């Protein structure tokens with residue numbers, strides 16, 4: 001039985017306006033225009049279509065051959081900074097952002113926050129509503145570098161590892177003038193409740209949020225005929241269009257497959273922080289006095305499975321045992337959103 005209360009953020013998302021000054025926005029956009037081309041989000045996270053499937057379920061069902069085509073979506077990404085390090089001195093004030101730090105501390109009721117990462121998504125028209133997700137998280141002692149994402153997903157869904165889960169918050173900001181969709185859809189009361197939407201057009205509108213614990217997705221945007229450019233491939237790139245001030249273009253193997261006018265360009269800036277409720281928690285995180293190990297993780301999971309009365313053969317290698325992974329996927333299924341807002345309506349062009 002899915003436990004819907006697992007996927008609710010620590011507090012209702014808070015919407016703010018004018019997250020960045022016009023000058024900050026201009027400097028961020030200038031970096032994106034000057035430093036492309038940028039690759040697909042999908043290409044940055046996965047090496048094969050099988051890996052996309054395995055990320056949620058731990059393994060690929062036998063006889064099933066996924067293709068990139070099933071997952072391709074023309075949304076591109078780049079990083080302004082990671083590991084608390086800004087990559088562009090021109091926008092250090094956006095990264096070490098006192099206003100954002102105050103917002104996320106207040107959101108959690110926490111004493112301390114550290115800017116952790118800052119990235120951007122850029123895109124033209126795209127269909128969106130069908131891919132609600134929660135963002136990947138980590139735990140003390142457990143990160144993407146040491147542990148497969150499917151296991152970290154199970155750890156979140158099981159709710160057995162909250163003591164070790166890294167507390168995080170984000171400020172997500174949008175710049176999008178398009179007139180068809182392009183908002184943000186989110187399920188703040190859990191995946192089985194009504195979603196809410198932050199609607200476009202928006203220019204500097206932002207949300208303070210905990211996206212590791214709340215299903216969310218971009219709303220479909222732009223003219224339907226442009227949402228899936230012909231020739232889009234896993235290695236497609238997006239960059240400023242040198243022939244059109246303010247415009248953009250998508251290329252595949254250096255061939256232009258789509259030109260995106262400025263008014264259809266959607267720019268999302270994601271700023272993420274680590275949160276520490278108090279000095280004791282900050283120290284636990286940095287002194288590594290209370291880290292999880294893989295052995296501890298499986299001890300906790302196995303004892304929970306026994307408590308639930310599940311019968312199973314103790315796996316020799318739980319990280320690769322497909323029958324065991326299948327059991328975890330079934331037992332800790334926490335559900336997916338079931339109620340969706342209507343798709344945006346495309347009005348006749350005047």
Ligand SMILES: [Fe+2]
Pocket residue numbers: 133134135211216
């Ligand atoms: Fe997300």
